[in-house]
Amino acid sequence: MHDIEYDFSEDDDEDLLKIAIVGRPNAGKSTLVNHLLGEERVIVSPIAGTTRDSIDSRLKWHGQEIVLIDTAGIRKRGSIEPGVEKFSVIRAFNAIKRCDVALLMIDSEEGITEQDEHIAGYVLDEYKSLIIVFNKWDAVEKDSNTINEYMDKVRERLHFVSYAPVIFISALTGQRIHQVLEVANRVFEARHFRLQTAEVNRIIREAVQKHPAPMKGTKRLKIYFGSQVATAPPLFLLHVNDKELVHFSYKRYLENQFREAFPFEGTPIRISFRPRDGMDDDY
Numbered sequence: 001m002h003d004i005e006y007d008f009s010e011d012d013d014e015d016l017l018k019i020a021i022v023g024r025p026n027a028g029k030s031t032l033v034n035h036l037l038g039e040e041r042v043i044v045s046p047i048a049g050t051t052r053d054s055i056d057s058r059l060k061w062h063g064q065e066i067v068l069i070d071t072a073g074i075r076k077r078g079s080i081e082p083g084v085e086k087f088s089v090i091r092a093f094n095a096i097k098r099c100d101v102a103l104l105m106i107d108s109e110e111g112i113t114e115q116d117e118h119i120a121g122y123v124l125d126e127y128k129s130l131i132i133v134f135n136k137w138d139a140v141e142k143d144s145n146t147i148n149e150y151m152d153k154v155r156e157r158l159h160f161v162s163y164a165p166v167i168f169i170s171a172l173t174g175q176r177i178h179q180v181l182e183v184a185n186r187v188f189e190a191r192h193f194r195l196q197t198a199e200v201n202r203i204i205r206e207a208v209q210k211h212p213a214p215m216k217g218t219k220r221l222k223i224y225f226g227s228q229v230a231t232a233p234p235l236f237l238l239h240v241n242d243k244e245l246v247h248f249s250y251k252r253y254l255e256n257q258f259r260e261a262f263p264f265e266g267t268p269i270r271i272s273f274r275p276r277d278g279m280d281d282d283y
Contacts, residue, residue, distance in 0.1 A: 016058075020069040020095040022123070022156065023105035023172065023182040024115050032105065032171035033057060033070045037178065061181050067097045071180035094123060094147045100191060100232065101129045101184050101266065102115045108150075108168070112157045120161050127233045129165040129187045129267040133180070164266050187266030195262060197227045200236065207257040214247050221245035224276055234258075235270040243273035 021029045037057055055070045071092035079241060096102055102123045106116055123130050140146065147168065154166055165183050169176045195203075204226050213221035219242065226238040236258065240246065255269050 016065045016067050017100050017185065018067045018099045019103060020071060020099035020128075020185075021103045021105060022071050022092060022096060022119055023103075024107070024113065024119075027105040027107045027172040029105050030070055032103075032133075032135065032169075032177075032180070033068050034102060035171050035174055035177055036068060038099065061185070064185065066181065066184075069099055071095045084236065093122065096126055096128060099128055101131060103131050103133050103180070104164075105135050108136045108140045111150075112153055117157055120164075122160055124161055127222050127268050127270065129191045129233070130161050131180075131183055131187060131266055132161075132164050132166045134166070134168045135166040136169050138173050138175055141162045150272050161232060161268075163264065163268070179280070183266075185200050190263065190265045191233060191267040193226045193233075193262060193264065194231050195258070199261065200226050200228055200258075203257050203261050204238070204254070207254055211250075211253060214245065216245050216249055219245060221250070232272055233263055233268050235272065237272050237274060239276040240273050241275065243275050246273050 004137060021032060023029055033055075037059060055067045057070070059066055059068065080124065092125060104116065104120055104123065106112060120130065120132075120156055134150060150168070151166065155162065157162070167179045167183060169180065171177065176238060204223055214222070222241040224239045224241070229235055229237045236253075251271055254271060256270060258264070
């Protein structure tokens with residue numbers, strides 16, 4: 001951790017990598033933050049629900065400034081007590097809204113729960129980048145197939161965020177802690193990556209050649225051209241003859257083709273379709 005410097009000033013952090021650490025109560029979120037910071041800045045307790053607020057800490061990693069946002073654990077809605085805890089959960093959701101990358105902390109001993117799925121879904125709804133972090137890995141009895149079994153569970157229960165990298169750590173012992181900021185920075189870069197327009201149209205052309213666009217009745221979807229019009233997250237705008245002809249499965253197919261060209265690791269991709277009348281040339 002000798003490459004990390006700490007800075008707890010309140011300067012503007014608009015352009016910094018902001019990482020929200022989210023998950024169920026007692027998943028080890030505050031322990032991870034404290035290990036990264038090298039100090040007891042966030043209260044750590046074996047009692048679930050100790051962190052009552054979203055706490056921002058700023059650090060420098062290899063010269064890059066990063067903001068860590070520790071959040072209160074997010075329980076099932078029916079388990080949330082009124083008052084302070086309810087307010088803390090609202091603050092946790094707000095932390096997701098203002099972060100770039102969310103670390104979903106999962107207790108390795110308990111495995112993936114329904115609530116973990118809900119939190120991942122909320123991160124996706126906000127179009128934030130995501131890393132799945134199995135914590136307390138040191139407490140799991142392992143054999144040569146243990147990681148494969150966990151990855152199978154990820155693919156089964158978190159299939160809707162299949163692009164999210166998965167890491168296995170112990171926030172308590174420091175096992176693989178170095179991977180957290182390394183992967184978060186990589187995901188942040190992917191979130192801001194922009195494909196050149198010529199590359200976008202090459203991908204579209206080859207995708208249509210491999211798997212022609214669907215028909216609706218006697219009318220076939222035509223994709224005239226496309227471009228990436230935004231980053232964070234990547235947004236692709238495709239000009240078509242009729243956007244009503246776009247089936248969700250073909251949209252997913254096109255997303256997969258973009259990811260084959262550039263993985264966009266950890267980040268959702270948005271694809272928007274705009275009708276363009278009077279154009280006949282198509283891929």
